[in-house]
Amino acid sequence: MAYVVTEPCINCKYTNCAAVCPVDAFREGPNFLTIHPDDCIDCDACVPECPVEAIYPDDEVPEKWEHYIELNERLAEQWDEYVINETKDELPNADEWAEKEKSESDIQEEW
Numbered sequence: 001m002a003y004v005v006t007e008p009c010i011n012c013k014y015t016n017c018a019a020v021c022p023v024d025a026f027r028e029g030p031n032f033l034t035i036h037p038d039d040c041i042d043c044d045a046c047v048p049e050c051p052v053e054a055i056y057p058d059d060e061v062p063e064k065w066e067h068y069i070e071l072n073e074r075l076a077e078q079w080d081e082y083v084i085n086e087t088k089d090e091l092p093n094a095d096e097w098a099e100k101e102k103s104e105s106d107i108q109e110e111w
Contacts (some may be wrong), residue, residue, distance in 0.1 A: 001024075001042050001057055001058055001059055001070075002026075002035060002036075002037035002040035002042065002057075002058050003035050003044075003046060003047070003055050003056065003057055004035060004055070004056055004057075004058050004061050004062060004068055004069050004072045005017075005032070005033050005034050005035055005054050005055055005068070006054050006055070006056060006062070006065040006068045007054065007065055007068065007074055007102050007103070007104070008052040008053060008054035008098070008102070009032055009033055009050075009052060009054040009055075010031060010097070010102040010103075010106045010107055011031050011091055011093070011094065011096065011097035011100075011102065011106060012052055012054075012090055012091060012094040012097050012098050013031060013032060013033055013088075013091045014051050014052065014082060014090045014094065015026075015028075015033070015086070015087045016049040016050065016051070016081075016087055017033070017046035017047075017049045017050045017055060018033060018046070018050050018084040018085055018086070018087075019049075019085065019086050019087040020023075020025065020045045020046060021043075021045060021046055022041070022043060022045065022086060023039050023040070023041050023043075023050055024039065024083050024085045025040040025041070025095050026046075026083070026084045026085065027040035027076045027079040027080060027082050027083060027084065028079060028082045028083075028084040029074065029075060029079050029082070029107065029108065029109065029111075030108040030109075030110070030111055031091060031106070031107065031108045032075070032107045032108070033084065034071075034072045034075045034076040034079065035039075035055070035072055035076065036073075036076035036077075036080070037058070037072065037073050037076065042057070052098050053088050053097070068104075069086065071104065071107075073077065073098070075102045075107075075109065078109065082111075098103065
């Protein structure tokens with residue numbers, strides 16, 4: 001089992017979760033974070049740190065976001081060189097985006 005970052009993270013990218021990860025499992029994209037499933041040790045440290053409640057164990061991801069399991073794996077590989085293990089400023093307007101409807105198409109995959 002690994003943890004998965006889901007839709008609420010898009011365009012927010014709060015990084016408190018990445019800062020507490022003991023194994024550097026988080027990868028950073030331009031406007032989204034992922035958890036590399038091969039690195040995650042299922043410690044649960046990141047979950048309470050996410051202010052938008054975007055992180056779930058892969059077997060508890062809400063049905064509407066189950067496609068984020070595969071997406072996390074793919075993007076973690078794509079962004080493998082972008083390990084994030086510290087707190088950074090959230091994206092501009094993150095608080096506004098936290099309240100908005102989003103979709104996978106809002107994710108910027110290229111740096």
